[in-house]
Structures are given as structure tokens and as C-alpha cells.
Amino acid sequence: MMSGESSSIEGRGASSSSSNSVIPAGNAEEEDRRGHSSSAVDGGGSGGGSEDEDHFDQESPSSSSAPPGDVDDVVQEEDEDDEYDANRLSQLPDPDTLPRDSARAKKLRDRKRRACLAAAGLAIACAAVVVTTSYFGPDDAGRNIPGLSSSSSAAADADADAEPAESWTPAPGYYDDDDGDSGDEDDSVDDDDSVDDDDAARLIEARAFMIQYGISSASDLDSTGSPQRLALEWICAADSSRIPVPRNHLGSDDTWGVVDLTAMMQFVQRYSVAVLYYALGGPAQWKTSLNFLRGDSYECDWNEPYETRSGGKVDLGVVCDDPTAADENGWNRVTRIWIPWDHGLQGVLPPEIRHLTHLTSISMAYGRISGDxxxxxxxxxxxxxxxxxxxxxxxxxxxxxxxxxxxxxLALDDNLLTGDLDVLNGIPTLRYVYLEDNGFEHTVDDDFMNGHEGLVHLDLSDNALNGGAPSHFFSHPALRVLDLHDNELTGPLPDAMPEQSALEFLALHKNDLNGPIPPALGNLKGLVYLDLAHNQFTGDLGAATGQALASLPLKYLFLGGNDYDSQPFPPFLLFMPGLLELSLKDSNVTGPIPEWINALDRLYLLDLDGNELVNSIPSQLGDLTRLNYLLLNRNRLTGEVPSSVANLTELRLLLLDDNSLSGSLDDAVCPALSNDTEVAADCAPRTSDGAATGAGAPEIMCDPGCCRICCEDGGEPCNDDRWIANNDPIWEHRYGRDRVTFEDDDDAN
Known part of the structure; x- marks a missing residue:
């Protein structure tokens, strides 16, 4: 395994980082406002550069913000820090250490002692109210509360037999005396305060309200350490904003049905966001609080500004940016929740998220969120x-x-999702769908997502999809990206495709597609990226197919690993000088490497591994000075390696083994290469001619400091792995491939 920097398909160095927004690609102004790039704000960035940045360089409308390194490493680092964070931060914050009105601090501490004495009596009264209001229903007209989700009414009914309120007590510490007093002092402070203003009264009354209206279940509220209980205790006892609890009107004939609905929704919104915070690992796991649970602030201010890649600013956390949803007092609704990548999210999404009914965008990527x-x-x-x-x-x-x-x-890629994809057929509004790297099983046919006229990106790669390649995707008026690689698709490609210019990126590698490569691909006039490698395509890359491909603006072409007939080096490539990456690995190509290879002088990667190429390496290959990866291994090349290869100073990988080359790499080639360049050649002493071990002269001379992999000509192959460029395209902030990573392909033949 060899690894290095990542790069986009335009050579832009796409790290595994991204931005998330609901804005279609290409809107730079909107990207600054909403396209929060966690790569920019958390240290990710671009590696390498290229002048070819006219395709696939737009911001992702949504994607996972990846760390600049390997995700597994990040998770490991988080694991190492978990114990420390858990000890340093209590699961439940001390209410008196949170920001609150200092003038109320002593008053609140004194009232906590009094609250304990009154809690039992109030609990009994509150239980009676629960029974009474259960009779009246959601309101006195039988209506649900506007603005609150009613989907949990069944859950509320299920909780009707829950343990009464008097059996529930707040978590330890909330009613302890902070200054160590024994509680024997005079507790007559604030005698004018009614008991239902105390923390205990707030907790009990709020619990009854939550159960009555199905905001949360009794079982969750009564479970010690649950996100619901922690959030309820915080908002009732530790939140210095002291938002009024929706009243149960003790001592009056009123019901909850006539309460101020705005005040009710204010309480539920603040509570629901607090539940989300506790459910996803805050405060013990999060790297920063993002100002969540700042008691002296409005929940719409529970965010922090971050810088985007383009230099703009975006608030990450909770944002309320819909002015039409504000009331006359300026109270607004939560419209988006964006959390930076690798922020420490861990846990299960709580059902209370349903109460944030004005949400337009949720983005919480690169964490350990689990559950359904x-x-x-x-x-x-x-x-x-x-x-x-x-x-x-x-x-x-x-x-x-x-x-x-x-x-x-819909960006749910790189998770553990299973089942079929039937639900996608019923969401015609979808434009950007990223469901790759899951365990979906589905039969793809001509009815699959047919009619989604606005679909722009569809990535279902690395799943277990079967069926064929639907013809309607090749005639879609808006589809720019179609990535179905690494599935179980079978059958031929459509032999008829209408002329269109929308589709730019087509990745179908690692399937079981068969038949000839159709010349109809030439009708996809906007195609820049084509990967058909590692299927079962037959025939050859003859004149018709070659002419079709040469007519396209292709920059990335991967055709290897198929069952082609024996064929010469494809002549149509002479007419594709814009190519940046070319792979003909295992393509049954015979004959010499043509001298016109230098026409492809923009190549970054050239993979000719595993063919039947003969004769010497042409000196013109040294004109490809942008090459970073050159794979000529497993052929029948002869003669000396031309000294012009020393011009390839950007090489990071040079594979020459399993040929019949001679001479020395030490004189010209090796001195010109970087110390980090991986070189493989047949430079081990030969024993296959009967000489003692180490006695036979190597086929080609190469110092071990240069050739890190020295194979023995005619002996057991030491580099028999079928190295493939990692052509697993990743949608992060743009489509990219980690072009510096090579992996063994066990299925290659």
C-alpha cells in the first residue's frame, strides 16, 4: 500500500473534506453564505494543483466533511481522548457553573433546598393534573398544538399508564447545597415566591406537559442519564434564561388548550435542541460546545463562526435564518443544524428532532452517530x-x-444502511443523492428513479445493486454525475443513446457488465470522466469505438481489466491530447508502445500494466514530464530503459518489473527521482539459471536505495500484485480520487 495526497479529478488536490449546503453547484455567492467547508475551518485543504480546473470544481451541495487524514486514525484519536473528556466534563453540567443572571444565583441556591421539601406534594398534585388533562385531550376542542409534530400521539397514549410524577426525582446534585451548608439555616428567603416557580415545580410541571402532548415519552423522561431527562433538568433548573414552562394552570379551570402557543413552542424548541445536544455526545464528547446550552443566549445563537474555503464566514451549530418564521417579539424558528466534521458526535438521533418543524438543512457528518x-x-x-x-x-x-x-x-453515504431503495422512487424532488458505501440491495431497472427530472448527482456505488444500466440515465436532461461502480450490475450498455451534453461523470467499474463498448457513448458530448474498468466487456477498441471516444472532451479514461480481443495500442488515443489519466491495464494490448505517446504530454497517470507490449521503451516517453505514475510492469519489454526517463522528475511510482529489460537505472534514472519514489524492477540476483543464491547477475542494475522492490527475473514474482490506481471516486467538496493510493486488486486477472 502506498499513500499520499489526494487530488480532485481536475488535479485540485481534494482532501477528504467538504462543505455542506443546500445550494446547487456553481453558486459561489450562496456557497459563502451556506456552503460551510469543514476542510477550511478545521484544517483540511487542497494538495497539488493543476491548470485543469474547469470541471467538477464546484462546491458540493452536500457531503461529508472528511478529515485530511484517514478517518480510522481520527476515530482512534477520539477513542484515546474519550476517557479524559469523560472525567474532565461531567455528563450533566452543574447549573451554578453555567452562565446565568448573577443577581439570581444565591436566590436559586436557597430555593433549591425549599424545592425538595415541596416536591413530593407538588408531584401528587401534578399527577392529578395529568389525569385531568388526559380527559380533555390536546386542547378543549380536540385539536393538536399548531407548530408541534403530532406523530408521537401514539407514544403519548402508550405512556398513559406510566409511573406517576411523584415517583420521579431530579438527578443527583441538582438540589444539593453548593456551598456545603447542611440545610439547617433559615429557609425563609423569598417567601413571596410561589412554589410552582421553584426548580422542582418547573421540573414536575414540564414533565407532565411533555407527556401530555407527546413531546417526549415518560420512559425517556424518567430514565436517569437519558438525553430527554438531562435536557429537561437543564431547561428547568440550570438554564439561566428561565423560559416559562407551559402552564398546567393549577388552581384554575383552564386547560393547556388555551395556553399561549408561541410560548409553548419556544419551550419545546429550546428543549428539543438541548435533547439533540445530549443525545449526540455533548458535553462529554464534543470538541467545542458551539455555544450550545449557553443559558444567557437564545438557542438561535448556539453557533460559532467558521471560515469557508472561499474566505467567507458561516455559522456552524444552530441557525435560525428564516425571517418569515419570526413572531412579533423577534422569536424565530431553527432552520438548520450544521456540525463540523469530526466534532465528536456520538449517539442516536433522538425522536424529538421532529419538533424542529422549520428545519431546512441537517448536516452532521464524520461522527459516530448510530441507530436507525x-x-x-x-x-x-x-x-x-x-x-x-x-x-x-x-x-x-x-x-x-x-x-x-x-x-x-440526501447524503447518507458511508454508513451501515441496508434494505432496498424503493423509497427513492417516491421522492421526485431529489436532486443530489449520495448513498454510496452502504449495504443496499436493489434491482435497478428502467422504472428506477425514472421521472426525477431535476436529478443532478446520483452516487449509489459500493452497494449490492443488481440489474442493468438503465437507459433513461443516459438520456436524462439534467444528470451530470452517475456513479454506480462496485455493484453487481449485468448486461450490456444501451446501444442507443440520444445526443446530450449533461452527463459529465460516468463510473461503472467493478460490475459484471458485458458486450462490446458501444459507439453510442460518443453521443454523451459533455463526458469528461469515463471508467468502465474491471467488467466483462468484449470485442476490441476498434475504429468505431475509438472514433466515438476521441470525439469526447475526456480527461480521465479507464478501460482496463476487461475481456477484450488481442489488439494493438489504440491509435485513437493520438487524438486525445487532453487526457490526464489513462489506464489500459490488462487490456490484451500487443505490439510496441508507439513513438507518438508524447502527444499525450498532459498525462498524470499512465497504466499499461499486464499487457503484451514488446520491443524497447520509446525515448519519447521521457517527454511526459507531468507523469506521477507510470506502470509498465508485466509486459515483454526489452532493451535498456532510456535515459530520457530521467526527465520524469515528478514520478512517485515507477513499475518496470516482470519484463526483459537490461542495463542500469543507477546512471541516469535513479539520480533524477525523488527519494520518495517507489521503483520496482527485476534487479534481484538471478538463481533460476542454476547459479547459487545471490551468484547470478541481476537482469537490470538498480541500487536498493532506488529500487525498493527488486524482483528476480524468471524466479517467483515478488511484485505479482495487480496494483491499480485507486479509482474509487469520492464526492467530498468535489468529485475526487485519491490518486496517490494504490491497492492490490485480488480479482484482477
Missing amino acids: IPAGVCDLKKLEELSLSNNLVGGALPPCMTQMPELRI
């Missing part, structure tokens, strides 16, 4: 973007997602 996607997400009727990339989310896609009328961006 809660069905409550379907209650977010305004949601346009759901991005949970690179987590541990499992289960199937909720069928109710077909009831999300605004959903445009």
Missing part, C-alpha cells in the same frame, strides 16, 4: 437537505420519507 434514522425526520416537511455522511447509521430508509415534499439533497 428516526421516523420523526419525516415530520420535517420543510427539510431540503439531510446529510449524515460517514457515520454508523444503520437500518433501512424510512418509507415515510416519501412524505417529505421539499427534500432535494
Whole structure:
């Protein structure tokens, strides 16, 4: 395994980092406002550069923000820090250490002692209220509260037999005397305060309200350490904002049905965001709080500004940016929740997220969020973007997602999701779909996502899809990216494709597609990236196919690993000087490498491994001075390696083994290469001619400091791995491949 920097398909060095937004590609102004790039804000960035930046360089409308290094390494680092963070930060913050009105501090401490004495009596009264209000229903007209999700009414009914309020007590520490007093002092402070203003009264009354209206279940509220209980205790006892609890009108004939609905929704919104914070590892796991649970601030200010890649600013955390949703007092609704990558998210999405009904965008990538996607997400009727990339989310896609009328961006890639993809057929609003690297099983046919006229990106790679390559994807008016690689697709490609210029990126490698490569591909006039490698295509790359491919603006062409007939080096490549990467690995190519190879002088990668190439390496190969990767191994090349190869000073990988080359690499080639260049050649002493071990002269001379892999000519192959450039394209902030990583392909033949 060899690794290095990542780069986009335009040579831009795409690190595994991204931005998330609900804005279509190409809108730079909107990207500054909404395209929060965690690569920019957390240290990710571009490696390498290229002048070829006219394709696939737009910001992703949504994607997972990856760390600049390997994700597994990041997770390991987090694991090492977990114990420290857990000891340093209590699971539940001390209410008196949180920001609050200093004038109230002593008053609150004194009242906590009094609250304990009154809690039992109030609990009994509150239990009676629960029974009474259960009779009246949601309000006195039988209506649900506007602005709150009613999807948990069944859960509320299930909690009707829950343990009464008097059996529940706050978590340890909330009613302890902070200054160590024994509690024997005069507790007559603030005698004018009514007891239902005390923390205990707030807790008990709020619990009853939550259960009555299905905001949270009794079992969750009564479970010590649950996110719901922690959030309720915080908002009732530790939150210095002291938002009024929706009243149960003790001592009056009123019911909750006539309470101020705005005040009710304010309480539920603040509580629901607090539940989300506790459910996903805050405060013990998060790297920073993002100002969550700042008691002296409005929840719409629970965010921190970060810098985007383009130099703009974006608030990450909780944002309320819909002025039409504000009331006359300026209270607003939460519209998006964006958390930076690798921020320490860990846990399960809570059902209370359904109460944030004005959400348009959720982006929480590169964490350890687990469990299923809660069905409550379907209650977010305004949601346009759901991005949970690179987590541990499992289960199937909720069928109710077909009831999300605004959903445009679905980024759930790199998770543990299973089941079929039928739900996608019922979401015609989808434009950007990233579901790669999961465990979906689905039969792809001509009805699959047919009619999604606005679809722009579709990435379903690395799943277990079967069926064929649907013809409607090749005639789609808007589809720019189609990535179905590493699945189980079979059959031929469509032999008829209407002329269109929308499709730019087509990756179908590592499937079981067969038949000849159709000349109809020449009708995809906008195609820049084509990967058909490692299938079962037959025939050859003859005149018709070659003419079709040469007519396209291709920069990335991968055709190797198929069952082609024996064929010469494809002459049509002479007419493709814009190529940046070319792979004809295992393509049954015979004859010499043509001298016109220097016409492809923009090549970054040239992979001719595993063919039947003969004669000497042409000196013109030394004109490809941009080459970083040159694979000529497993051929029948002869003669000396030309000294012009010393011109390839950018080489990072040079594979020459398993040929019949002679001479020395030490005189000209090796001195010109970087110390980091990986070189393989037949430079081991030969024993196959009967000489004693180490006695036979090597086929080609190369100092071990240069040739890190020395194979023996005619002996057991020491570099028999079928190295392939990692052509697993990754959608991060743009489509990219880690072009510096090579992996063994066990399935190569």
C-alpha cells in the first residue's frame, strides 16, 4: 500500500473534506453564505494543483466533511481522548457553573433546598393534573398544538399508564447545597415566591406537559442519564434564561388548550435542541460546545463562526435564518443544524428532532452517530437537505420519507444502511443523492428513479445493486454525475443513446457488465470522466469505438481489466491530447508502445500494466514530464530503459518489473527521482539459471536505495500484485480520487 495526497479529478488536490449546503453547484455567492467547508475551518485543504480546473470544481451541495487524514486514525484519536473528556466534563453540567443572571444565583441556591421539601406534594398534585388533562385531550376542542409534530400521539397514549410524577426525582446534585451548608439555616428567603416557580415545580410541571402532548415519552423522561431527562433538568433548573414552562394552570379551570402557543413552542424548541445536544455526545464528547446550552443566549445563537474555503464566514451549530418564521417579539424558528466534521458526535438521533418543524438543512457528518434514522425526520416537511455522511447509521430508509415534499439533497453515504431503495422512487424532488458505501440491495431497472427530472448527482456505488444500466440515465436532461461502480450490475450498455451534453461523470467499474463498448457513448458530448474498468466487456477498441471516444472532451479514461480481443495500442488515443489519466491495464494490448505517446504530454497517470507490449521503451516517453505514475510492469519489454526517463522528475511510482529489460537505472534514472519514489524492477540476483543464491547477475542494475522492490527475473514474482490506481471516486467538496493510493486488486486477472 502506498499513500499520499489526494487530488480532485481536475488535479485540485481534494482532501477528504467538504462543505455542506443546500445550494446547487456553481453558486459561489450562496456557497459563502451556506456552503460551510469543514476542510477550511478545521484544517483540511487542497494538495497539488493543476491548470485543469474547469470541471467538477464546484462546491458540493452536500457531503461529508472528511478529515485530511484517514478517518480510522481520527476515530482512534477520539477513542484515546474519550476517557479524559469523560472525567474532565461531567455528563450533566452543574447549573451554578453555567452562565446565568448573577443577581439570581444565591436566590436559586436557597430555593433549591425549599424545592425538595415541596416536591413530593407538588408531584401528587401534578399527577392529578395529568389525569385531568388526559380527559380533555390536546386542547378543549380536540385539536393538536399548531407548530408541534403530532406523530408521537401514539407514544403519548402508550405512556398513559406510566409511573406517576411523584415517583420521579431530579438527578443527583441538582438540589444539593453548593456551598456545603447542611440545610439547617433559615429557609425563609423569598417567601413571596410561589412554589410552582421553584426548580422542582418547573421540573414536575414540564414533565407532565411533555407527556401530555407527546413531546417526549415518560420512559425517556424518567430514565436517569437519558438525553430527554438531562435536557429537561437543564431547561428547568440550570438554564439561566428561565423560559416559562407551559402552564398546567393549577388552581384554575383552564386547560393547556388555551395556553399561549408561541410560548409553548419556544419551550419545546429550546428543549428539543438541548435533547439533540445530549443525545449526540455533548458535553462529554464534543470538541467545542458551539455555544450550545449557553443559558444567557437564545438557542438561535448556539453557533460559532467558521471560515469557508472561499474566505467567507458561516455559522456552524444552530441557525435560525428564516425571517418569515419570526413572531412579533423577534422569536424565530431553527432552520438548520450544521456540525463540523469530526466534532465528536456520538449517539442516536433522538425522536424529538421532529419538533424542529422549520428545519431546512441537517448536516452532521464524520461522527459516530448510530441507530436507525428516526421516523420523526419525516415530520420535517420543510427539510431540503439531510446529510449524515460517514457515520454508523444503520437500518433501512424510512418509507415515510416519501412524505417529505421539499427534500432535494440526501447524503447518507458511508454508513451501515441496508434494505432496498424503493423509497427513492417516491421522492421526485431529489436532486443530489449520495448513498454510496452502504449495504443496499436493489434491482435497478428502467422504472428506477425514472421521472426525477431535476436529478443532478446520483452516487449509489459500493452497494449490492443488481440489474442493468438503465437507459433513461443516459438520456436524462439534467444528470451530470452517475456513479454506480462496485455493484453487481449485468448486461450490456444501451446501444442507443440520444445526443446530450449533461452527463459529465460516468463510473461503472467493478460490475459484471458485458458486450462490446458501444459507439453510442460518443453521443454523451459533455463526458469528461469515463471508467468502465474491471467488467466483462468484449470485442476490441476498434475504429468505431475509438472514433466515438476521441470525439469526447475526456480527461480521465479507464478501460482496463476487461475481456477484450488481442489488439494493438489504440491509435485513437493520438487524438486525445487532453487526457490526464489513462489506464489500459490488462487490456490484451500487443505490439510496441508507439513513438507518438508524447502527444499525450498532459498525462498524470499512465497504466499499461499486464499487457503484451514488446520491443524497447520509446525515448519519447521521457517527454511526459507531468507523469506521477507510470506502470509498465508485466509486459515483454526489452532493451535498456532510456535515459530520457530521467526527465520524469515528478514520478512517485515507477513499475518496470516482470519484463526483459537490461542495463542500469543507477546512471541516469535513479539520480533524477525523488527519494520518495517507489521503483520496482527485476534487479534481484538471478538463481533460476542454476547459479547459487545471490551468484547470478541481476537482469537490470538498480541500487536498493532506488529500487525498493527488486524482483528476480524468471524466479517467483515478488511484485505479482495487480496494483491499480485507486479509482474509487469520492464526492467530498468535489468529485475526487485519491490518486496517490494504490491497492492490490485480488480479482484482477
